Amino acid sequence: MFDQKVDVQPLSNELGSTGGSIAPTNLRGLLEETLAGRELTARDAEALLLAEGPDFHALIAAADLARSRDCGEDVSYVVCRNINFTNVCYVGCSFCGFARHKDDALDAYDRTHDEILAKCQNAVDRGATEVCIQGGIHPNKTHEHYRDILLAVKARFPDLHIHAYSPEEIDFGHRKSGMKLEAYLQWLMDAGLGTMPGTAAEILDDEIRNILSPNKLKTDRWVEIIKAAHGLGLRSTSTLMYGHIEKPRHIAGHLDLLREIQKETGGFTEFVPLGFIHERNLLYNLLGARPGPSMLEDLRMIAVSRLFLRPWITNIQISWVKMGHKLGQMALYAGANDFGGTLMEESISRESGSDFGENTPPEEFRRLIREVGRVPVERTTLYNVVERFEDPALDPESLEPAKEVDLSGPARSRLKFESTKSEPKAEAPAA
Numbered sequence: 001m002f003d004q005k006v007d008v009q010p011l012s013n014e015l016g017s018t019g020g021s022i023a024p025t026n027l028r029g030l031l032e033e034t035l036a037g038r039e040l041t042a043r044d045a046e047a048l049l050l051a052e053g054p055d056f057h058a059l060i061a062a063a064d065l066a067r068s069r070d071c072g073e074d075v076s077y078v079v080c081r082n083i084n085f086t087n088v089c090y091v092g093c094s095f096c097g098f099a100r101h102k103d104d105a106l107d108a109y110d111r112t113h114d115e116i117l118a119k120c121q122n123a124v125d126r127g128a129t130e131v132c133i134q135g136g137i138h139p140n141k142t143h144e145h146y147r148d149i150l151l152a153v154k155a156r157f158p159d160l161h162i163h164a165y166s167p168e169e170i171d172f173g174h175r176k177s178g179m180k181l182e183a184y185l186q187w188l189m190d191a192g193l194g195t196m197p198g199t200a201a202e203i204l205d206d207e208i209r210n211i212l213s214p215n216k217l218k219t220d221r222w223v224e225i226i227k228a229a230h231g232l233g234l235r236s237t238s239t240l241m242y243g244h245i246e247k248p249r250h251i252a253g254h255l256d257l258l259r260e261i262q263k264e265t266g267g268f269t270e271f272v273p274l275g276f277i278h279e280r281n282l283l284y285n286l287l288g289a290r291p292g293p294s295m296l297e298d299l300r301m302i303a304v305s306r307l308f309l310r311p312w313i314t315n316i317q318i319s320w321v322k323m324g325h326k327l328g329q330m331a332l333y334a335g336a337n338d339f340g341g342t343l344m345e346e347s348i349s350r351e352s353g354s355d356f357g358e359n360t361p362p363e364e365f366r367r368l369i370r371e372v373g374r375v376p377v378e379r380t381t382l383y384n385v386v387e388r389f390e391d392p393a394l395d396p397e398s399l400e401p402a403k404e405v406d407l408s409g410p411a412r413s414r415l416k417f418e419s420t421k422s423e424p425k426a427e428a429p430a431a
């Protein structure tokens with residue numbers, strides 16, 4: 001846990017390595033005060049979200065220093081598998097490329113328990129400690145459907161952590177249940193719910209939500225569900241989606257709200273900023289949103305999150321599905337300390353147009369983390385250490401299924417040549 005007594009060290013001592021010129025006094029002063037322990041205000045965050053040139057360099061350096069003080073040089077990741085149990089959804093979010101109508105004969109699906117259990121088995125075989133179970137809001141399902149999935153998974157895999165059901169899904173199940181909210185959440189916890197994704201947050205400001213997703217739960221309800229969960233000891237992540245129609249003030253307000261909730265409940269495990277993927281959804285193609293964040297926005301978002309949320313939320317996670325591996329590595333120098341999950345299967349971002357893949361195996365996380373001079377650490381969902389991998393020579397064998405690589409270029413003729421070279425020469429017949 002973060003030590004709230006932050007060392008007072010002038011930022012000016014730390015900026016030499018950035019190579020940038022000196023930031024204007026007001027921003028430098030702001031960053032120094034933050035590093036000395038003053039909480040940023042929402043207005044401060046708005047200003048930092050627009051930092052450019054030398055200000056940008058100063059922001060990144062300050063966030064990296066804060067990350068080093070909060071979390072040291074370890075970078076964590078979790079071995080997990082995504083399981084989407086249905087893509088049928090009637091909510092109609094404009095940024096979503098994943099949802100299908102239930103009568104879409106081509107590619108709507110609704111997984112059986114056997115199919116879900118087969119995915120859990122695959123996850124366990126590949127070393128997962130967590131399954132992340134989420135789905136669309138299928139109009140024909142009841143609250144019992146959510147409970148029954150938990151019971152089925154826990155009956156077969158009692159040690160697997162179940163991270164499941166966004167506040168949108170909780171809202172839907174709760175309204176169908178007729179129970180009190182706390183009773184419904186406890187009912188799911190008793191069935192095996194371990195933690196909740198803090199998704200369905202997008203931007204926690206109804207001005208934006210009414211454009212992005214008019215049918216989705218409103219800010220007050222998201223907060224009510226998260227606080228009720230935390231009150232029962234059910235912890236959650238926290239997220240934000242940026243790079244579409246929001247302004248810096250909306251991001252700042254969202255961060256402020258998360259920080260206030262965390263002060264009250266302490267229930268967030270981490271914060272994950274999610275860049276908007278634009279290629280294949282309504283929000284960009286018909287509603288005029290920006291085409292996702294620029295590289296500078298991605299890094300500013302990570303840096304401002306680190307500085308704004310500390311010491312209340314100190315795990316700042318990269319979404320490699322949105323950023324890609326290389327920008328993710330850069331984000332480790334801008335305030336992030338967690339590389340997220342292996343995922344193994346990912347369709348939410350892919351269906352909106354992301355092409356950064358669906359699976360980052362643990363050995364690839366370790367390589368990416370070591371490439372930037374940090375120490376890889378496998379963690380649980382709740383940030384307990386599974387193993388710290390200081391010495392690459394002691395890394396375990398990969399548990400990934402063998403991958404067929406379709407070689408191209410001169411590979412085929414070269415391989416043929418190599419194989420003939422290694423064939424034993426036929427002995428000359430006796431004269």
Ligand code: SF4
Nearest residue numbers: 089091092093096099
């Ligand atoms: S984002 Fe979730 S709730 Fe919204 S349409 Fe897609 S699946 Fe449904």
